[in-house]
Amino acid sequence: MGARSRIEAYYDALRDGDPLYAYFAPDTEIVKVAISERLVGYEAIEEGLREQNRTTADWVVESHDLRVTERDRHTWFADRVSLAWTDTDERVRHDFETRWSGTLERERRRKGESEDSPGDWRFVGMHVSVARDLE
Numbered sequence: 001m002g003a004r005s006r007i008e009a010y011y012d013a014l015r016d017g018d019p020l021y022a023y024f025a026p027d028t029e030i031v032k033v034a035i036s037e038r039l040v041g042y043e044a045i046e047e048g049l050r051e052q053n054r055t056t057a058d059w060v061v062e063s064h065d066l067r068v069t070e071r072d073r074h075t076w077f078a079d080r081v082s083l084a085w086t087d088t089d090e091r092v093r094h095d096f097e098t099r100w101s102g103t104l105e106r107e108r109r110r111k112g113e114s115e116d117s118p119g120d121w122r123f124v125g126m127h128v129s130v131a132r133d134l135e
Contacts, residue, residue, distance in 0.1 A: 003075035003104050004068045006121035011061045011081075017053055021046040025105060025122040033127040035096060060084040060095075075104040075121065080131065102126035 001009070010023045024030060024045050032039045032048070039048045062082040069076050077100070084095040103125045 001121065003070045003077070003106075003121045004066070006104065007066065007068065007077055007079075008063075010123075011063060015059045015061050017057065017059065019053065020049045023123055024126075025107075025124045027124065030124055032123070032125075033129070035098065035128055035130055055087060055089050056085045057088050058084075058086045058093075073106045075106075077102055077104070081128075083128075097131045098128050099131050100126070100128050 006023070010020065012018075013020055013023070021042075024032065024042060026042045028041045028043075030040075030042055030045065032045045034048075037048065039045045060082065064080040064082065066079040067077060079100045081098045081100050082096075083098045084093065086093050102123055104121045105124045107120045107122060
């Protein structure tokens with residue numbers, strides 16, 4: 001799976017309410033910035049994404065301008081994404097136009113995998129912000 005496909009699979013998993021933490025590298029220095037939070041380290045990201053899955057539903061994730069630059073083991077991307085979900089605790093619908101950017105790293109091949117194996121792409125940094133014009 002190429003990096004673009006991995007990013008699109010993340011979007012699909014978010015829409016479907018599937019676990020998302022496996023898309024991130026298990027690293028203590030990784031950072032995920034979302035609209036209203038900053039998570040540092042894999043454990044914090046895993047906990048935050050588990051809580052997100054527990055307290056949200058009905059996700060809409062519409063990519064409008066995904067740009068991906070893939071190299072041998074590193075990829076960077078940017079996108080404009082229409083993002084919406086329902087907070088199941090507060091019963092409130094949220095709807096945002098967002099900007100996404102981030103970096104992925106391809107894990108090294110495991111013993112026994114062929115040289116042609118693409119390995120697994122994992123996010124090593126992600127930033128999501130609300131797109132608003134300055135007035």
